[in-house]
Amino acid sequence: MTEDADAEARRLDRAHVFHSWLAQRDLELPIVAGGEGSTVWDHAGNRMLDFSSQLVNVNIGHQHPAVVAAIQEQAAQLTTIGPPTANLTRGRAAERIVAKAPAGFRKVFFTNGGADANENAIRMARLHTGRDTVLSTYRSYHGNTGAAIVATGDWRRAPNQYARGHVHFFGPYLYRSEFWATTPEQESERALHHLRRVIQAEGPQTIAAILIESIPGTAGILLPPPGYLAGVRAIADEYGIVLIFDEVMAGFGRTGRWFAFEREDAVPDLITFAKGVNSGYVPVGGVLISEPIAATFDDRVFPGGLTYSGHPLAAASIVAALDAMESEGIVDHARHIGESAIGPGLRALAETHPLIGEVRGEGVFWAMELVADRATREPVGPDVIARLKGELTSRGLVPFAAENRIHVVPPCVVTEDEVARAMAIYDEALTSVESAL
Template sequence: MTPHLPADADGATVKAADRAHVFHSWSAQALIDPLAVAGAEGAYFWDYDGRRYLDFSSQLVNTNIGHQHPRVVAAIQEQAGRLCTLAPGFAVDVRSEAARLIAKRTPGDLDKVFFTNGGAEAVENAVRMARLHTGRQKVLSAYRSYHGATAAAINLTGDPRRWPSDTGSAGVVHFWGPFLYRSPFHATTEAEECERALAHLADTIAFEGPASIAAIILETVPGTAGIMVPPAGYLAGVRELCDRYGIVFILDEVMAGFGRTGRWFAAEHWGVTPDLITFAKGVNSGYVPLGGVAISAAIAETFATRPYPGGLTYSGHPLACAAAVATIRTMEEEGVVGHAAHLGRNVIGPALAEIAERHPSVGDVRGLGAFWAVELVRDRETREPLVPYNAAGADNAPMAEFAAACKASGLWPFVNMNRVHVVPPCTVTEAEAKEGLALLDEALTVADRHTASA
């Protein structure tokens, strides 16, 4: 693939305008140097000098069908020519069809869809539904989680991005989810981790007061917190606890949904049906902002004659829904979900296992489908992270050097704390995946220099 550049290509002008006027997320504005991107296609994007990068981040783990898929681009263009926008109160063909296609793939009776503009708003509304449905206020969520950056969603989040905005009065209680590699329960097997994590959650419920808890929200497979695949039986155990106490069970599939783990929804791996599912990102590969909540019959019935006190001007935006319809149909017709499962089982998983054997900086590898994490450590025996938790500045230098080595080789990584996540588009070819894994293998020699054995 030869990068095609805009006729008036001028990366310096683009970057200068960005630096003058764009305020970036999660950043110290004077310390960042954003890449000026000229174009993208499939699993690659490129800058104005024509330097191409293999996108092993899927941007923010959302371009599940890759960049500029022609069928989705055409659907957006066609919809724009026919009907760009319409208020949420109207019945619109693409809105109805997007909801139908989503409901067709959700587990159980989650057959109603409330559309939002993204994942954080989906979480906000799911929590609101749960609180109104139960008449309770508390919500339990896990440490090592991310649920969004709006008011309720950031309080639910279990990583340091919550700290500057934590009001301490949002009715949120955090607990430890299962994670055997860094077990908070001193477990030595997946079975022990599952049993002890469920016991811990049961104790948390008991001491918080079951009658005060509206919902438990979990990322089915936590994403930015580390792609920690839950042990067999854990999600079923959470479902049982919710049923026992009348608690709404919310699964956050914003990152894990729509093929990312090799299933339409990650919950399918464990045969668990929650009461609410939040989604976004992969529903239309982020081509136009879209998220939503898939709602069970029981919760939908709560609002059959009682107005739901929530809504958005752009709920179910026609351009976004047209992109979703095209994305879902494309994924089905091109076998994208099965391809993601194949990549994880036969390409990415085996390659990462071999890479781990070669590099002392690799402490753990875990994942499903096109959704993997490589945990980097200073010492495999002690499992000391390559950089401290929530490291910044000089403390984060080893990870910064590793990320720079990836980019210098033409690989764009997803790096968070002491991990690199292997999350290419679900449409990445075997050859492209192997190319990226070889570049990752090479870049890990930089991380190896910071290990105890170096």
């Protein structure tokens, strides 16, 4: 393929494709024709390091041969079948997922992605408790469907307020503490007190669920301080509230663990997942259901379903992806590369670049928070982020930007050499932007 194919791709995209979260006029989007591991390229062969994992989902890397082969083999056998059937591949996928979950989980409800996983988890919690209200944090993203977008805390919920019964609260974020905290312990204690007061003010008897990301991703890769997740679990137990952990972005290797909540002794009642479970090779998501909630529907119809729930191509990709991640030690590698390369590399950048206010993360799940002034922690404006994105892209790196942050989120299979190249690119791009400012 040649530059002519790139031109044709751009022409067709501009003419006919309507893109999410973007104003449509004059879009100049990167062209991706192929990929392997942590690298993508256009039709002309220009290669780029993918340190976005696209939308933080290509955990196993691009075009893993075992996953591609599993999809091809399943397509040759049976391309699709409806949910009201028993299918061996679907059953194996559910078995693999349950095997990674904590004790007490026995069922998986498959969805088409993360948003409808959260939709159905909310539905299960409401039916299980007979209550209506769902609590979620302001700094969060749970998807772009009815209840999921209203559960989301950021700006995107405002034009989409069509679902009932949602209340927001502040989660922990020590760098910009809402609680005047100066230590992680203070932040955890005060954030938990705030949550308890919100529950009491709303009326515990009205609250069906607390829905939180184990580690908020799009909102800034906000690692909860010690004791916070366990504290939320204890509060949920005290008031008979279902606890839902959204692991859509953080799950299946991203943090160097199978699930992000494993960093703390806190087990939820429902776990939502998507993205990393099969690295997005085929659209899929789901809800891991604890035994008490699953039993609610033993003799009661669950009023929900999707045409493509447990699609066999998606199921085959899950089986292959999880087996490969297990046999190749990919989750352990993600933890190691975060500890030995990404974390030290970002902290070294923070020492030399005044634009970086804080770096935080684990595994292959990191963020650089950029500030105009380290003393006041004033965030940089969108013009600075746009310029930095341009500098990174021109140097051969696919960035992930959100508000005043650059998220460093390569595939779990990224190598130390690739991390070193990326750190050099971040260094050059930051230097260029700082000199212009």
